[in-house]
Amino acid sequence: MRWSWTDPRMRALVWQVAALAATLVTLWYFAAMAHQNLARQHIATGFGFLDNTAGFGVVQTLIPYSEESSYGRAFLVGLCNTLLVAALGTVFAVMLGFVVGVARLSTNWLIARLATVYVETLRNIPLLLQLFFWYFAILQPLPGPRDSLTLLPGIFLSNRGIVMPAVETTPSTAAFVLCLLTAIAAAIFIGRWAKARKLRTGESFPTLIVNAVIIIGLPGLVWLIASAAFALAPPVMGKFNFEGGWRVLPEFLALLLGLTLYTAAFIAEIVRAGIQSVGRGQTEAAHALGLSSGQTLRLVTVPQALRVIVPPLTSQILNLIKNSSLAVAIGYPDLVSVFAGTVLNQTGQAIEVIAITMAVYLIISLAISFAMNLYNARVAIVGR
Amino acid sequence: MARRSSLASRIFPFVFGLVVGAGVLYFFLPGPPQGGKVQTAQQPGAKPQPGQQGPAQPAGSTLAEVRARGYIQCGVSTGLPGFSNPDDKGNWTGIDVDFCRAVAAAVFGDASKVKYRPLNAKDRFTALQSGEVDLLSRNTTWTMSRDTSLGFDFAGVIYYDGQGFLVKKASGITSAAQLNGATICTQTGTTTELNLADYFRGQNMSYKVLPFEKNEEALSAYDNGRCDAYTTDASGLHAQRLILKTPDDHIVLPEVISKEPLGPLVRQGDPQWEDIVRWTLFALIDAEELGVTSANVDQQMTSASPEVRRLLGTEGKFGEPLGLSNGWAADALRAVGNYGEMFERNVGTKTPLGIPRGLNALWRNGGVMYAPPIR
Known part of the structure; x- marks a missing residue:
């Protein structure tokens, strides 16, 4: 590109920069005007309010929240x-x-x-x-x-939604999850190996059965030897509604x-x-x-x-x-x-x-x- | 095949978004931006002097605007019996509506020069801030943050209310203290959500709140049994119980858990308009105290009492500083009657709502209604 007005690419660039600048100035002007008018009408501005105490409750919270939160x-x-x-x-x-x-x-x-x-x-x-x-x-x-209507044993449907037993962890949960992950990794490896062998030699391998045994058997062994990996905490009927459980x-x-x-x-x-x-x-x-x-x-x-x-x-x-x-x-x-x-x-x-x-x-x-x-x-x- | 310029086209939206975002965020940076008309520095908290006002809203501009337009735009609720409620022909009635009419009568001498704007709890403040309405007369609680940081001024209190609960009789609940663990329906964008949280925290009880955008939806959810209780101001509970499927199956609990002084409000920064609204309200209350009614207002013009004569404009020039005629209060009283008449006509014991005067009685009758004198 030459630094010359006769170069079409140079001209295009200049126009584009000018258009961008005009847009920015317009936006800035609107923002400045809004700021002035808010100040004149004594309306609070700024993002400081985000740190103030909210003081109201929310019915469903995935992260910890209380009325004292911001x-x-x-x-x-x-x-x-x-x-x-x-x-x-x-x-x-x-x-x-x-x-x-x-x-x-x-x-x-x-x-x-x-x-x-x-x-x-x-x-x-x-x-x-x-x-x-x-x-x-x-x-x-x-x-x-x-x-409540009983959907499955322990799972209830009412006008307050679906309530089910909460799944709680026990001391053997970690071992159980670890074994499950190991079993899945092994199953994937076996599947790949079996496929490669079939392509190479044409011999079949009972992948499905072997993998099923590994995935169910290994974590199952932990469950049997140690203790149940999960415990169910069923909901209890309180004064107004079920209490506890997942809903x-x-x-x-x-x-x-x-x-x-x-x-x-x-x-x-x-x-x-x-x-x-x-x-x-x-x-x-x-x-x-x-x-x-x-x-x-x-x-x-x-x-x-x-x-x-x-x-x-x-x-x-x-x-x-x-x-x-x-x-x-x-x-x-x-x-x-x-x-x-x-x-x-x-x-x-x-x-x-x-x-x-x-x-x-x-x-x-x-x-x-x-x-x-x-x-x-x-x-x-x-x-x- | 298309050339590989797709990277640029993929990045463009982000650049564009950033530019727009930067523009929106710019004015939150500290300090007013340079250029344009620079705002005169003002003492924090000090009322701006008329001369210092920017061109957007000089003192008296609201009255001039209203006069030029020929009617008052009054923000009311979307339908709350006794306060502001349209009938099947579109005629509005209620104590808040009567107040709009009183202001119109004071300004124009004609109470019909009002246009009502039904507003949701959520939208009402934006409507007043942006100038869509001149006056918000919509069962709105006077709180400090609304007065100080929303850019409003409350003219006074037209109804002393408090938040209560509505429950089903069949639930066997007779006191709010028994609501531990309850699910409670309410309308979003009101003070009720906060009061509810404060009350249950204070009593060390747990609760679940279900806020809906519209009152009708909250009430319907309660009626269908989604919630154990419905909460709003006590006056609203009495009014809304009547529109449930079978009103007699529900009771209003005796506890009132908050102070809800409801009153009309205007934008901050136009002291003259604020005074017109404030003194119209005071005149209605003073009139009850002085025994001036819509029926006897013309006879009272010649009353011997100097207080009555000042109120009705036959002595002194009290309308002039407001930019109104001296018969402003007489016009308002002729149109809607005094405060007591407004109360009895719309929410009193002879209406379906059947609310006793209680706190809203005059100070000398055991209530807290007390207006400064016109003098």
């Missing part, structure tokens, strides 16, 4: 709750979406129609209404804790159900489109080579379909994460409910709280999109 801690509590529902929702939605997407292409008339009905119903009803349906119409009319809140269940079922309907359509984008000739060629239907799907169709599936799938995952902010409508303490709701109201520092909340969603979304783009680059066609 607003910053309340922010983390809300963030963890958001991440929990988003992570589980993503996993379930992708799994269900793949199953339904494949089912829509099934040659079985009933399965294909059921999948179609599922997709067309769930993706065409607003998510907020679905959340209300799951929460107010399904989970709340359940009987109270005293008349899943109905608010969490409703949100997870709503997000999963809604997003899975969209993912199913993406999966169907991806599979249909793979030419019919590919499947026929695979059959001609003697691959079974399952092998064709696994080895030929899906790897090629993924190239079409991954980019729109990323968008759906991002939608799911952002839609989790509807939690506030059904009382689940997510980031928006705890931080942009209660904390904002108690401190009144709307600009700071909303800026932090937006930044958090932006960072989560950018991180997911970065990871998915890396994955996309891996499954994309390699240019030679």
Whole structure:
């Protein structure tokens, strides 16, 4: 590049720098103006409030939290709750979406129609209404804790959610976990060795049986010799509700159900489109080579379909994460409910709280999109 | 195949995000930024003088704005019987609504020049800060942090309330002390969440709180049995018990766990508008004390009592410093009556709410309602 106006690259660079500078100055001007106006209206500014005592309770906390904790801690509590529902929702939605997407292409008339009905119903009803349906119409009319439905022995379902015995550690837990990890490592090694030997000599090895014996037997031996590795602490009926045990809140269940079922309907359509984008000739060629239907799907169709599936799938995952902010409508303490709701109201520092909340969603979304783009680059066609 | 420029395109969003983030964060840096109109340094805590005010809100600007617009924008609740509640034709009633009408009558001589803005507990403060409403008359508790760090001034107290609990009769609970371990539904964005935490911590009891964005959702969750108790201000409990499926199955517990002085509030920084709102409230209370009602306000104009004559503007010029006519209080009283009339009409013992005057009686009747004199 020459330092001359006649060089088009130089001109382009100058314009770009100028545009960037103009953007920065505009942003700075807005920020300065906001700061002045807040000061004039005697509204507190700054992030110092994050160290103040929150003073309110939160119903579900994944990290230690009490009323004496700070607003910053309340922010983390809300963030963890958001991440929990988003992570589980993503996993379930992708799994269900793949199953339904494949089912829509099934040659079985009933399965294909059921999948179609599922997709067309769930993706065409607003998510907020679905959340209300799951929460107010399904989970709340359940009987109270005293008349709980028994799902499995020791696991109860009531309008206070699902209660199950807590799993507690015992002195032999560490040995048990160690043995389990060792057994899994050994199983993987045996599997590799058996595969290599089969390729080399053609001799088969009963991998499945041997590995099953190792994985179940080794930790089982510890259990028998030492003592039970885990103890169950069943919940006890208290004055109002079960006490002790592990519980899943109905608010969490409703949100997870709503997000999963809604997003899975969209993912199913993406999966169907991806599979249909793979030419019919590919499947026929695979059959001609003697691959079974399952092998064709696994080895030929899906790897090629993924190239079409991954980019729109990323968008759906991002939608799911952002839609989790509807939690506030059904009382689940997510980031928006705890931080942009209660904390904002108690401190009144709307600009700071909303800026932090937006930044958090932006960072989560950018991180997911970065990871998915890396994955996309891996499954994309390699240019030679 | 596409060239390998994807690294740059992958990094771009991060750079863009950082730039936007930096811009948003900039003004939190200490010290006002240079350039533009530099704010005059003010003594901390000192009321700004009219001359020092920036152009955004000089003293008296709210009154001028309201006059130019032709009506008052009044923030009210989304529906709380007795306080601010719309009927099926969209007409608003309630003690908070009557206060909006009283201010409109004082300013315009016409109580109908009000537009109501129903606001959630969560959105109400932002609406007042941003100037969407001129006056927030929405059963709002006067607390120190709201007064000092949100940029508001409370005009006074229109209703002395306290937080209570609503439980099902079938639960057999008769006192808040029996609520150890209970799950409690409430509305988010209110003082109730804090009071609840304070009360249970103070009593060394455990509890679970379930805050909902809308009152209706919190109440429905309680009605369905998701919570053992529902909590809000005692006046609200009486009002909301009536909209449950079977009101008689529920009782309000006797304990009141907090002080909730509810009152109208305005933005800080316009002393004239603040005075108009404050003295309208005081005039309504003074009128009850002096025996001036909506029915006899015109006869009382010629009253022998100098206090009554000053209130109604036939003696002295008390409206002028407010920027209003001298008959401002008479106009307000003609429209909504005195404080006692407002109370009895909206929440009193003859209404479905059936709330006795209690703390809200005049000071000489055993309550704490006491307004400074107009003199």
